[in-house]
Amino acid sequence: xxxxxxxxxxxxxxxxxxxxxxxxxxxxxxxxxxxxxxxxxxxxxxxxxxxxxxxxxxxxxxxxxxxxxxxxxxxxxxxxxxxxxxxxxxxxxxxxxxxxxxxxxxxxxxxxxxxxxxxxxxxxxxxxxxxxxxxxxxxxxxxxxxxx
Numbered sequence: 718x719x720x721x722x723x724x725x726x727x728x729x730x731x732x733x734x735x736x737x738x739x740x741x742x743x744x745x746x747x748x749x750x751x752x753x754x755x756x757x758x759x760x761x762x763x764x765x766x767x768x769x770x771x772x773x774x775x776x777x778x779x780x781x782x783x784x785x786x787x788x789x790x791x792x793x794x795x796x797x798x799x800x801x802x803x804x805x806x807x808x809x810x811x812x813x814x815x816x817x818x819x820x821x822x823x824x825x826x827x828x829x830x831x832x833x834x835x836x837x838x839x840x841x842x843x844x845x846x847x848x849x850x851x852x853x854x855x856x857x858x859x860x861x862x863x864x865x
Contacts, residue, residue, distance in 0.1 A: 718748065718756040728765055735765065742783045744768055766836050767829070789829045808846045815851050 725732045738744040739755075745764050747755040757765075764786060771782035811834055818827035834843045 718758060721755050724757040724762060727762060728769060730769060738768065738779060742779055744783045763833065763837065767833050770832060770836050785829065789826050811847050812851050816854060
């Protein structure tokens, strides 16, 4: 858990922007201390980082980015039924979430997850540890005709 000063430093964002996105747009809901100070979780920071990228790099209005964030979170991710199908050790969750979005032809969720991974990890890590194993898995599924 991080206070607002630490969150602002980690995200390289003004504290006023973080507060505004929370109160005006209901982007996130941080926990509160007994004295009312905000405490941000790792998930809150991931969400804020994703929103920052959408607004600053992609030119999306914050209100629209928040809608996309909330709609993507309403779609539950199923549990991995056969984790042995995936080759990567560390990034199984990321691969599986992308695989499910791709298999459901949910491009909005797929793009959100891909953007999120690029914001969390180095681009080489995303490519070699997530995208390549994902493509290998899709290829295996396609070869055995288990893929739609």
